[in-house]
Amino acid sequence: MDSTDRKIIQATQAGLPLVSQPYHQVAEQLGLQPEDVIVRMQRMLDSGIIRRIGVVPNHYALGYRANGMSVWDVPDHDVLRLGPLVGQLPFVSHCYRRPRHLPEWHYNLFAMVHGRSREDVESQVSQIADLLGEANLGHEILYSTRILKKTGLRLAA
Amino acid sequence: MDAVDRTIINALQGDFPVSENPFADTAASLEMDEATLIARIDAMVSDGVLSRFGPLFDADAMGGAVTLCALEVPEADFDAIAEIVNSYPEVAHNYERQHQFNMWFVVAAESRDIVDEVLLDIQGRTGLIVHDMPKQDEFFIGLRLEV
Incomplete structure (x- = not known):
């Protein structure tokens, strides 16, 4: 994990942009190439730094009170x-x-x-x-x- | 929340792709269109049905340090103490629980040294003993909620 990975983590830890090409938007925000963001995120997923990508449900709101x-x-x-x-x-x-x-x-x-x-x-x-x-x-x-x-x-x- | 929302929640708790057009890819497999999928997720985040949408990081794998802490907070001071604890960016979650130990929070930082500083600081500002309970072994993580 290097400083670019860290920037990507900081930019995405509150959530991905809800647009067609979220990784492109993250790249643009950080001044990186979209392919770079995609490769790095896939690598972090493969190495376990990212556990998973998807919806994070609010248990309470879903009735799991x-x-x-x-x-x-x-x-x-x-x-x-x-x-x-x-x-x-x-x-x-x-x-x-x-x-x-x-x-x-x-x-x-x-x-x-x-x-x-x-x-x-x-x-x-x-x-x-x-x-x-x-x-x-x-x-x-x-x-x-x-x-x-x-x-x-x-x-x- | 309707059947479409439920389909999205059940299907998307983990496998959102890292690709050029991930919403389009996902929408195709869920037999809906991309704009609907994005709008539905957006609405569920706004409504609080979802805490967020995106990657879930493993602080340990990032080389960081995480711990779970418990405090025994006098009822009368509860809100003031919660405000102090929540003021640290390193505090990721904080829950009130019914127990003698009634406040439980997770502290995550880049290193164990920083975690220690935060715990000491909380201890100093609250005057309460911070019970530090870092995980020693992890046996499973990853509930799939069915809705």
Whole structure:
């Protein structure tokens, strides 16, 4: 990734121009050749710097009003085996291992689940609990009650 | 939101092409015309059905640093603290959640050093302990919402 890639990231991270030739418009804005922008974006897509390109839905507006961050206390020696199993469940959007913050916070596995209602989320979370079985030493669901900010990741100019 | 919007959302959560005329390419595969596709996306962004339209970057792959942080904010101070936290361009998302830890935000920057500076600064300005929970392993990312 070089300074030109960074400029392209800065120019597109809030969104692509909604015109027939968005990459041409980005190129024009940056003083680059359209082919250059296209090649570089494809390369960033191939290398994983761009995860994907498309619509970024607002879960709330789409009726997925119950957004639960389920957090789990799983034995450290088992988390690398169990994490991928949880992550593969169709209703889990993100699944990460994160550090505990004892004494207040003893959870090390995070799985985001989205449903149309809290009942949906609870039934999904009970499926995770079934899957973890005895490795589930405790869990909670943290519901989001307000989006305070959502800009997506931004690279400062 | 009607059937056309739903088709667009279901079909376009990832595979928008990098090409000369990407909307025309996509419209053809969705059996609609280019102008309709652009107008529909534009309207859904304006209405807030879509947070945005474009690339989703992986801050880690960019060589940057990202972390998730939790704060225990006294209810009376909640809005003032949210304003402080949100004022940092490095704070990408911030959610209120029902828990003792009631504010959860993502900090992303070019380097872990910058993340650390932001966390220290937030800690100093809010007087609250910032619980730093960077991911140690990622097991999956990429929900496809069906609408």
